[in-house]
Amino acid sequence: MSIDRVAIIGLGLLGGSVGLSCHEHAPQIVTTGYDASPAVRARAAGRGLVGKVCDTLAGAVANADLVILCVPVGAMAGVAHDMAPHLPAGVIVTDVGSSKQSVVEDLTAALPGVSVVPAHPVAGTEQSGPDAGFATLFANRWCIITPPEWANPQHVDALSAFWAALGARIEIMDPQHHDLVLAVTSHIPHLIAFTIVGTASDLEDVTRSEVIKYSAGGFRDFTRIAASDPTMWRDVFLHNKSAVLEMLGRFTEDLTAMQRAIRSGDGDALFDLFERTRAIRRSIIEQGQDDAKPDFGRGH
């Protein structure tokens, strides 16, 4: 099957980037879009994020081959329920949510008899809203597709081809394993970043102004991801609770071991860890998932 008409529901960073990327990389696809916020719809129309911004969810999905839900994972069930009566026969419903077990459950429960193939493009920035999207967000990034066991293989292939056309690299993964992998590569890093930025802004003996002035010592790297969309991230933690708590437990064990090494003056334990972690960085750069420029090109 080929995908000719795509409906994008939710026109923030991800939805907007899907629309702009379709326009640039697959201009034969007709795109429609909807967002629950009239202000977002107006801005989306102004930026041309999709071919046609519709005033109703029903109107946006009416003729689609593929519906992509680009809303926080806590909103998936409600949107799926609302659009269910309006979906055309043969449609594929997918999403871009950061946790996948809850999305598989929510969408299959709300859409009995509909072909549901959840996915997660591992790409983003700390920006959000209809002004944040751009056409190259998915270039050279991985898109993880997490079909339920009963998914139609042709639909999985069609969705893979769609994401590949937008520049993404494709991986098929079990939803449960996805949630564990993303807990460590994305959810725990965000939780830690949000927390340390909160800790730093609540101190009495160090002022907020000092924290900001001397942030180039390392802290600023954490503030970028701690500026991400609060609603989206609240939902991720509530919907991937068990994997997040499992990985958080392992991290705090390791942090406690480092604390003990500092307290006891065990320089060898510190050095051994610090030496090991450089190898991971090198691999990330070699595989094109980050840039080797020192300091991420911060103005020099």
Place this chain on the structure above:
Amino acid sequence: MSIDRVAIIGLGLLGGSVGLSCHEHAPQIVTTGYDASPAVRARAAGRGLVGKVCDTLAGAVANADLVILCVPVGAMAGVAHDMAPHLPAGVIVTDVGSSKQSVVEDLTAALPGVSVVPAHPVAGTEQSGPDAGFATLFANRWCIITPPEWANPQHVDALSAFWAALGARIEIMDPQHHDLVLAVTSHIPHLIAFTIVGTASDLEDVTRSEVIKYSAGGFRDFTRIAASDPTMWRDVFLHNKSAVLEMLGRFTEDLTAMQRAIRSGDGDALFDLFERTRAIRRSIIEQGQDDAKPDFGRGH
């Protein structure tokens, strides 16, 4: 007093950048340099990091107005002891170390009667060694000068003028307060980054290859600072132990509160924190300590 002859001891990222920055921004200054490693000295001479690379510590400091120690904080006492007999009268000795109470103690103990004015330019990259330095490392970054109470005010002024000439902004601070501020803006972020990268590479149920592939979800931001020099960072944690343990205690309290909020499904507590942390990010960008480009210009 004016500073005309500068000796740079240790020719890695920081030492090399001081030399190159002098050459570009204060070409009237004569620079000499020394490094304990013959290989580093050869590379430093090849890159022209300083005007003259000397084969001995004594030779490098013999005619200096200002000696800058650019070695790990754990090596300060030994280097100071070794150079003490060779220092000319009237010299100022400073450093670029990331912890300051231990440096004030080590240098004043090893150099009785010598003018010691420690400092910390809050600038760096994850690179290290004689190939890592560049002339603009200190541009628009803060340099914190931490004179002991008995320091000569004219020497503090001369050192301030020197760093200002290299493009840095100057702050005078008590060494103890410096160590508390940097514990939160630099040392704890590094410790957390080293730890989470270690945790991620030790998992059995998620492979290292998966961690690397999906690092664009947030993890890669941590790997940058976790690639920093292991010796330098081991020494920072051993020499700023009490402030690091104090700040680590506050962070783990806050992280435990987040863990409890996730476990109990308290979405409001999560949202409240995530909303607050965006303001800090905005201030850092407004004050020129980071770049607002989405994703730090990672290739789009």
